[in-house]
Amino acid sequence: MLAPHKFIAFARPPDPVDQHQTSTFRRSRHNPEPLNSSSLMVHYCKACGKPATKLCSACTSKTWYCSSECQRSDWTFHIFDCNPRRPIDSSDYLALAVAQDRFPDDPQTKEDYGFNRALSAENQIVLLELFKGLILHRKVSSRRIHAWRVNGTLADGIKGTFEILPVHARGAYYGWFLQNQWVLDRSLSRPAHPLDAMIKRAWAYSGGSPALSTRPYIMSSIGAWPHTKRSIFLFCGAILSHGRPNPMEENWVTLGFCACHNEESELPLAAIYSEITERCTFEELYTAYDTSSLIALFDAKGLKTLHQQIPYLEDVLAGSPRHNKSVWNLKQVITAKDCRPDVPPLSIDYGFVNCRSPLDTELLKEVYREFFGLPDANPIKLHETAMRGQIFEYVGGLVKIKKKERKTLQRLMRNPYPLNDS
Ligand SMILES: [Zn+2]
Numbered sequence: 001m002l003a004p005h006k007f008i009a010f011a012r013p014p015d016p017v018d019q020h021q022t023s024t025f026r027r028s029r030h031n032p033e034p035l036n037s038s039s040l041m042v043h044y045c046k047a048c049g050k051p052a053t054k055l056c057s058a059c060t061s062k063t064w065y066c067s068s069e070c071q072r073s074d075w076t077f078h079i080f081d082c083n084p085r086r087p088i089d090s091s092d093y094l095a096l097a098v099a100q101d102r103f104p105d106d107p108q109t110k111e112d113y114g115f116n117r118a119l120s121a122e123n124q125i126v127l128l129e130l131f132k133g134l135i136l137h138r139k140v141s142s143r144r145i146h147a148w149r150v151n152g153t154l155a156d157g158i159k160g161t162f163e164i165l166p167v168h169a170r171g172a173y174y175g176w177f178l179q180n181q182w183v184l185d186r187s188l189s190r191p192a193h194p195l196d197a198m199i200k201r202a203w204a205y206s207g208g209s210p211a212l213s214t215r216p217y218i219m220s221s222i223g224a225w226p227h228t229k230r231s232i233f234l235f236c237g238a239i240l241s242h243g244r245p246n247p248m249e250e251n252w253v254t255l256g257f258c259a260c261h262n263e264e265s266e267l268p269l270a271a272i273y274s275e276i277t278e279r280c281t282f283e284e285l286y287t288a289y290d291t292s293s294l295i296a297l298f299d300a301k302g303l304k305t306l307h308q309q310i311p312y313l314e315d316v317l318a319g320s321p322r323h324n325k326s327v328w329n330l331k332q333v334i335t336a337k338d339c340r341p342d343v344p345p346l347s348i349d350y351g352f353v354n355c356r357s358p359l360d361t362e363l364l365k366e367v368y369r370e371f372f373g374l375p376d377a378n379p380i381k382l383h384e385t386a387m388r389g390q391i392f393e394y395v396g397g398l399v400k401i402k403k404k405e406r407k408t409l410q411r412l413m414r415n416p417y418p419l420n421d422s
């Protein structure tokens with residue numbers, strides 16, 4: 001399993017927190033009386049929002065932190081307002097893009113890290129995932145990435161980082177990288193393939209001008225769209241090309257494929273989407289998706305009997321694209337190979353925060369996998385019992401649990417629910 005999602009850990013901490021402020025902080029803890037009028041002012045930590053007593057001493061931006069951990073975690077952002085001891089370079093913009101989960105917009109960064117060469121939107125999305133994997137999961141610092149690039153060893157550095165992992169833990173983006181090294185390695189030439197048919201189909205469907213349907217143009221246009229719009233655009237491209245989302249993808253959850261019992265039962269849902277692209281415009285589809293009203297759109301377009309044959313679809317789509325029940329992410333985690341279970345609220349609701357080792361995580365996943373494998377598995381019921389803090393009782397009543405694993409599972413399946421009313 002990949003490491004938990006955290007901010008970037010820096011090998012060398014940024015400029016130190018002001019020592020004077022630190023000692024004032026220490027004294028004031030013993031003496032509740034304010035030491036001077038300025039300490040009457042309450043400051044808040046830029047990273048976590050808690051009251052803060054430490055000021056970044058390297059700049060005049062008056063940026064406060066509660067701890068050096070918070071200062072370090074915010075450095076990806078604060079470096080741009082601070083006086084770092086070295087020039088800001090493209091790797092800093094890359095780290096910022098990764099932290100904000102969006103494509104870099106600094107031209108040099110796009111050039112240095114392959115976004116200019118990875119012309120298609122899908123390639124750019126996977127490229128960003130690759131850097132997210134490198135920086136967030138594998139904890140490679142932007143300094144090191146910078147050094148690799150300057151030394152011409154970026155591709156080798158990436159390989160060295162991922163190849164020490166077991167194959168299944170390397171992430172789908174690593175497989176993509178191996179096939180598309182030309183994106184980062186200028187000595188390799190780009191394979192001469194035609195404009196991506198999928199993107200072009202989505203572009204035509206979304207009303208884009210055929211005269212402007214070049215990859216770079218489409219890519220730059222959709223790059224400026226809101227995330228949900230870009231996401232449904234790519235989804236339409238897949239559907240119009242007789243494809244459907246991979247369980248790895250966010251769309252697999254938000255467009256309801258997670259409600260299907262198995263891969264085969266995803267086909268009728270793909271057929272509904274294929275039908276809807278013939279019966280409504282891209283804007284209608286996007287608006288319905290973005291406002292959690294796809295079911296109403298299906299009904300209005302005469303697809304009611306079809307969608308009603310897919311149990312739980314209505315529940316998923318009522319929450320899409322932003323408020324899906326975490327049980328659907330649970331299903332994604334046990335279905336897709338490289339999905340991480342350590343992301344809240346899933347990790348909290350379904351006990352992955354209680355896992356102390358990869359073995360714990362595997363055991364928990366295995367039991368949930370058995371649950372979802374039951375022919376009459378009811379995810380909504382599972383979710384309701386989770387919200388009452390009774391996962392073990394419920395799942396244990398449906399799935400055979402080994403005696404020696406009972407205790408561990410009882411501990412793992414604990415969650416903070418039900419919450420007090422106060
Ligand atoms: Zn803080």
Ligand SMILES: [Zn+2]
Nearest residue numbers: 056058059082
């Ligand atoms: Zn500063």
